[in-house]
Amino acid sequence: MEPYKGVRDFYPVDMAVQSYIFDIWKKTAESFGYEEYGASVLEPAELFRTKTSEEIVNQQTYTFIDRGDREVTLRPEITPSVARMVASKRRELVFPLRWYSVPNLYRYEQPQRGRVREFWQLNVDLFGVDGIEADIEVIALAYKVMKNFGAKDEDFEIRVNSRNLLRKIFEGKLKDEGDLSKAIRLLDRREKMKPGEFDEAMKELTRSPVDLSISPDEKVDKILADFKKLGITNVRFDPTLARGFDYYTGIVFEIFDTNPKNRRALFGGGRYDDLTSLFGGDKIPAVGFGMGDVTIRDFLETRNLLPKTKASADYYICVMSQEEASFAEKTARDLREKSSRVAVDFTYKKIGDQIKSADKRGISNVIVVGPEEVKSGKVKVKNLKSGEEKELKL
């Protein structure tokens, strides 16, 4: 039977990569004092209606009616959920809040390279800081994630822009003032379109030509200056950078792969100060980003940055016959008490075949248990790499 189309099975070798990515994500976020939160995959469909981009809600969500007649959506992103959570406990929470999560998300897309229907994302958000320090910290965290994956500064580039500058670009230029979101989304898709196609579509929205060659404002300047001071030089201003979501209000940024064969956005984020107020109460300033597993995994593979898979155990115990099973179990148990990972081979195949099996799994320490070991109560460990053999002290 085939799995569902567009999703992935993770056999252990793939899951090891996934765990590695999650580990770097979590450790980096925690090094900045971020705390993990979680929410459900299931959310009322209404949550996403006004808060997520129209394209996603209308064409890409998994939305259905449950057995109790409620309209449910499998979350396509977690930002509306975290905004809901923060808004509903605003009185009890101690700000600034530094929160992260690694949710699984769902979008009905046509399966293709880099596009799957179920994916994971590191989501990082800093709530409660108005100043540009918050934007700088969140971008620094994104930078640090890349470094912790082993990427060099020249492997990627951080592009920064501001929704304020985008608003200025389109000021007085749109045929319909209400089309600002549409124009921004069009700009966001620019690099994926043919040049003529983009110009054509932009002409339809605007009454006079749009000038994209503007200068950074004070906030963008501050970000660039701060990173320069830290000796980080792969940060630059990009007046065409847009981001797809409607909820951004200030700084937006994206991390780009600098591979000439594959220039593209790896991930991005920005400031969204208005979102929590949709759930009642005052505005709570917020900056964050989301980083997907599929794109980063692809980046790490291309750059040869994935670590070797770790063996699944430290010791492999080969057992001659069922007679020695209990003794083998006991030996395993004693080793586990010393924090070792131990697997026992209960196939009772020829010892040579069992040792081959250990080797195939990449486990280098082998223990053979037969009648002699049971009698003496002593076992030897053989290292398959060095060939060295020595008695195990338990």
Place this chain on the structure above:
Amino acid sequence: MEPYKGVRDFYPVDMAVQSYIFDIWKKTAESFGYEEYGASVLEPAELFRTKTSEEIVNQQTYTFIDRGDREVTLRPEITPSVARMVASKRRELVFPLRWYSVPNLYRYEQPQRGRVREFWQLNVDLFGVDGIEADIEVIALAYKVMKNFGAKDEDFEIRVNSRNLLRKIFEGKLKDEGDLSKAIRLLDRREKMKPGEFDEAMKELTRSPVDLSISPDEKVDKILADFKKLGITNVRFDPTLARGFDYYTGIVFEIFDTNPKNRRALFGGGRYDDLTSLFGGDKIPAVGFGMGDVTIRDFLETRNLLPKTKASADYYICVMSQEEASFAEKTARDLREKSSRVAVDFTYKKIGDQIKSADKRGISNVIVVGPEEVKSGKVKVKNLKSGEEKELKL
């Protein structure tokens, strides 16, 4: 806006408990040489039709039609998915396979204490071993999970039975031979029913009285003897133990809470040798169990076994004004290079308030950054518990 009914938001304090539970699960499984795998929440509805209990499929699954007209189910359990995965790569995989996963699962149930619509489960499976050693190992792993949570032997009890014995109990007693699954499921619900109610329902299925006071068979005896040898005495035979799923073929077991106020099954598992063959090819022997987060969390709370929440950072940097923000960022950056977790307070409130904020978060090391620190380039760390203050060497 309210979250979806019957699911949980995990604020950081709750997420910390969740992470603690997942950590113990993962570390214990890995200490037995189990490798992590993963599958998608989305599966073809058909996968569960013949493989999961009727009650779950007909009344409790989230099943819907996607935008491409495919019938999709949010997995209510992961065993059919893992059986599908193992069957489809049977030629490449090296047996015995030791696999575990911590999937999120979905069941449409009436929300009540201990019943939620989205939950997590540790799933552990050993594939490719026919012998009783596999059953013993998986039960030993379940036992070890409980011990690693800090439970004492007297806090829980492991009950063991065999589907073979259950078949024997009902041999020649059923009005309709095809009602065996129904009779087993009835037995499974026995402790939740009123005594009269159970007897009544059993009478309807059987033509003569059923004798539940039978003796263990050789395999059950072997399990009891093995644990006794290891000095573990909370394992016992229970001829009425049934387990709800239809796919079990041999040994079944459950871990019971021994709390007299709350005697109930915490989790369980067993042997299911026929499931993979439903996906083509030969039978692959399999033993496994599933352990849910809700029940175990409740157990740990009741027994006072949950650890104290860890602070979200090792250092909290209080900043006098925006002038010192860059210096504070740099200090944080240097500390992070030394593997510390560092949060910076960018509120520029009175220093006393910022220190209070650190205290509320449980962070004990505080650094205050003002003009003097920027000028001298030196910072002091104050420990809020001991009151001690010393210069920080970077």
